[in-house]
Amino acid sequence: MDERYEPAAVERAAQRHWADHRSFAAREPAPGAAASGGGDKFYCLSMFPYPSGRLHMGHVRNYTIGDALTRFMRMQGRNVMQPMGWDAFGLPAENAAMANGVAPAKWTRDNIAYMKKQLQALGFALDWEREFATCDPSYYRWNQWLFLRMREKGIAYKRTGVVNWDPVDQTVLANEQVIDGRGWRTGALVEKREIPMYYLNITAYADELLGALKGLDGWPERVRTMQANWIGRSEGAEVAFPLADDARDALAAAAATGAGGDAAGAAPALKVFTTRVDTLFGVTFMAVAAEHPLALAAGARDPALQAFIDECRRGSTMEADIATMEKKGRRTGLHVLHPFTGQPVEVWVANYVLMGYGEGAVMGVPAHDERDFEFAQQNGIDIRPVVHPEGGVDVWPWAKGPWQPSYGEHGLTVDSGEFSGLGFQAAVDAITTALEARGLGRKRVQFRLRDWGISRQRYWGCPIPLVHCPKCGEVAVPDAQLPVVLPEDLVPDGSGNPLGKHKPFLEVACPTCGGPARRETDTMDTFVDSSWYFLRFACPDNDRAMVDERVRYWLPVDQYIGGIEHAILHLLYARFWTKVMRDLGLVGIDEPFANLFTQGMVLNHIYSHQPAEGRRSYFNPADVDVVEDGGAKRYIATRADGSTLEVRYDGLGTMSKSKNNGVDPQSLVEKYGADTARLFMMFAAPPEQTLEWSDEGVQGSFRFLRRLWKAVHEHVSAGPAPVLGREVAREALDAPQKTLRRTAHQTLAKVADDIGRRRTFNTAVAAVMELLNAVSRFEDRSPAGRAVVQEALEIAVIALSPMVPHISHALWQELGHADAIVDLRWPEADPSALVQDAITLVVQVNGKLRSQIAVAADADEATVRAAALADETVRRFVGDDTPKKVIVVPRKLVNVVV
């Protein structure tokens, strides 16, 4: 055995062993053997990466967690599958293409090749025989195939949606490409624009997606809460306010000139949804979106209002922007009629009401809604209280002063005609019933969740399989002609989708009539690709069907691992997609992921610089020096050419390509080896917690592995140790030998619990470090002593092997084992090694720690109590007082209260 730990050689040898033995190729049972999920299978899946170019520390964290679990579960005797693939479509490839003139396909595939090497160098127990990328036509053809099935069922449907529009580049922008309301390349003010898009009817599944969260007890509570809030079920009422004559005339006039849009004149009433129909008599205004037909009709007659509508169209579509912008409104001069009193209520255009969210209109009740209150105060609108908060003050302070939370509380209705004097629920019921009788409303459940728009006006994605024919209209591509293959040699230039200018793709014969037709150029949202990839890993080679019987064996995923940033969108879409496939008879499961582990983000500092013209650029923290300058800090970045530049500090954020703040694990792997990189990542923080990156402690992890190597080396170079239980009787050990043995077995049990139940790899590693410290202090070289050390070192190596598999592979052999540790069954801790005769209890006086006493492990309460009161220090603090109370917590402490 080498005296020195040489990670490169150790890792090469271990990886060769796994490759030669196909150690991680998952095997299905013989056909027909198991209909659904045989008891011993374990499908361990980490979220597949976007091939951004290089791995970053977030990847190392994600995949090391999954790998440690995979290896641990293998050692528990489970048939484990841990596959890997590539989420290969998406925006960064187009950005790279624009920057470097390389086709997205080439850039993506080069990145995949490089990152695959990195993953392999890290020694992950992946079944590479199942690898695929979502940009492979053999994968995305099934996106297209299922899209067509959904379209047939009406789950996929077409309507207009709002997008960010860059008026200079004449292109749709992703939210990420909108910075402070401006296009990132052009700096032009972004506009909202309505375009036709395909949507998936996820709201039809809202009730099930919400209800099934209760059954997902293998999911973190925080994720379930976030999803429930996102779906946002609320019970309320739909109320129709009939149009007054002025509104009706305006709509009719607009319809005549075509200014009012499609819906103009069609609606006899303005519909809204409210959860507070009990406040209906407090309505003093209505607010509609700028794109609402009433707003457009009024704008056609009022240039000032039209200017305001145009202003509302500027800015991004992002909810965070809309929620934080200044609330503005303008009156239309048009009115609707209160459904009960018939009084006219003026309609306002408000920038915070969005078309496409519900009805594009809300009723304004300033007395009982905070946002309406502020809007009314700002615009001089009446505030009419109609609910008297129960147990609230007897005065009506609404007219002046700021909003009080009590204004929004439930209470008894007042000034509400025949509905006065009712409690919340009674008022809601009575008013809803009366509305229904008049045909002006009904009870309704509303979800916050909106349907999923999947059309993207972008090149590097899965083509939507449709053809537009001048004769036949929109025609689906027949299944036999799938996949619609994306040409891979185009280079986008920022001026829209290059597919729209590429004739070989664009020009097609209509599948129905054979005449000349135009192919659809929109591609699918990349969330589509990631909504079912976990199914495909079970059957990546099937070129005749999307899924097959192997999916029934492997699914659901037993452990899914990924970043908390996916808590809502990806995980919700994947759940939805699975339910759709179930309803189409393709899979037999209701939920895709039985257990979910959400790792915390790995953060790093962000530095950027905004040139006078063009895009803001980001600098990697590794290239930035922090300089103290008279109390203030300055940040100086060094460019590749050696020149320097003062940059701005933008705080901490997730490691990402776009912020250029990733840390490439490659340098760590080269310097210390994969095991050190893996170990440090697991040791640095509990995996569910956010981690601010710093490689300060890496050295310590390497030192630990070297100490372990040295300890094994010293032990084995003294020759074979006697075997405990055969050459040395366990009962014959002396006290220090028993203590080391107990530490070893406690460690074994703790590590199994930390990995298997708690998933706290950091404390598992710490426990093994303590064990090695105990071994180092143990100097007994007698045969019995060496037998105990042999066992303790074996336990240390086994316990670490899920985290640091390479060094464990080597050390296991050095400890005299012919079989590879990767195939070892995880041993149980020996209960007889764990027994302890005497234990130490803590004694408190008035809750403050004062002393410690040693008692027999099985001492009864009276004995413990007497021992505590007899303790000298305790008597000093208790003095002559008689204890009021003595609390004894078995095996833990005694608290004397005086």
Place this chain on the structure above:
RNA sequence: GCCGGGAUGGCGGAACUGGUAGACGCGCCGGACUCAAAAUCCGGUUCUGGCGACAGAGUGUGGGUUCGAUUCCCUCUCCCGGCACCA
């Protein structure tokens, strides 16, 4: 703005079910080895007072419940994730 999470020594973190706050590691200080350095090994390291035994304070802020609170409840501050076209 809304939803979810977090805050513990100089630093990363431990304390799992309300019961010894600071395990383990980093850093730092001292020592051994060495001509010297690196590496390694040994000891110390929450803060304040004390030579010391020891005492007091202490888990972002302010309050509460309890014999006992890092842990439970309320308030506030700051940080992180998500907010539907980054993935």
